[in-house]
Amino acid sequence: MNSRRNPRLQRTTILVLASTTLVIIIHLAGWWRPIQIVVDGVTTPIVRSFTGFTRWVGGGLSTAGSLGTLARDNAELSRQLSERDAQIASLREVEAENQLLRTQLGFQKDQPLNLVGAHVIGYSPDNVRRNLVIDRGARDGIKVGQAVVSSGVLIGKVEHVNDHTAQIFLVTDPEFRVQAMGQSGRARGIIRGQLGSGLRFEQIAQNEKIDKDEYVISAGSDLVPKGLLIGRVETVDRSDNEIFQAASVKSLVDVSRLELVYVVQS
């Protein structure tokens, strides 16, 4: 009503909407790249400092919050460490035996993964999506679909690549999907992220075997190599009148504490 009598307001409204539309059109047309290079060049060092600060504050708050449970956690971790030591000793024996058999049968040696290290410089600005921004991009050989790991655990996939930065969709993002399988029972299915930070192992055929505490690994698809650890099964949902069974999986990495991640290039 008032805006009709105010040509300046009308002009500004049209200008603002035109600018916004222009930015989106430039992006859709693929001409955003030079602008993104400038934006990344200016903002990356600043946002890295901001992220370092928020991570430091978050770490302090988290430590303060867990002071009461530190003794109990310490005892539990010591017990788990002893168990793992025993398992490692047993696995070394199996590995040595496996190596001997491979040599005798003329198997090729497994190729080590080619990893590119990257710093986490930013996060999703909203509370629905779960993604990270890293300081490596197309110029470092990063490609869409490549797996991203931390401490040997799959934490996400590359979704968008700029020249100097890339966006990673975490395994906990609701749109994340990867083919996976149980490490012991070899049950195959699809891991997808859930709203609320959890993982869901779905589309597992009813005749497959999946158990609580079983590790889930990548089954190998596109640019995600086979055998990357994803998480551990917490609960299994099995119902006779369903076609598939499903399981809730917990990631083995706390994605909120990630500073350095590795992109798997081969």
Add this chain to the structure above:
Amino acid sequence: MRTARLILLGVILGLVQGSLHGLSSHWVVPNIVLASLVFAAGRLSFAELATLALSAGIVLESFSGAGFGVQLLAVVLLVLVYKLVLRASTDASRLGFQIVLAVVSTVVIGLAVALSVSVAVLSDGWGTMVLRIGLESLYNGLIVLVLTGFWQPRQATGSYRLPAQMK
């Protein structure tokens, strides 16, 4: 010079927002860009507010996992709505109204981002999404409350400057 300062402020707000999940990726974090825009809506002219929103929106796009344009379009459209509401209502500058504006804006942006997720995922996790958007609305409302509470007593001092639209 003032425009350059607003662009810089918008960029800094966008960068701070992009680093907030460094506190913990599990926590719900406030949208300080949105809260700042609501706070500034009655204090800056339309062109200034739009400059702030555009610069912050472009930076937010660098971090956002939703499709390109969602964050930018959302903040710019909200600025247009803020200004229309402020022109239409004499009560618009009141604190309660600003908090309602912050809450409604948070819900609108939350839903805009949620629309970038498939329907199947939304139907599974709508409870979590409602909780997260609700908490974010609460945080944003509190930020507006704190900013306004901090700002209002300063109006009585000699160094207070009239908002641009009242000059």
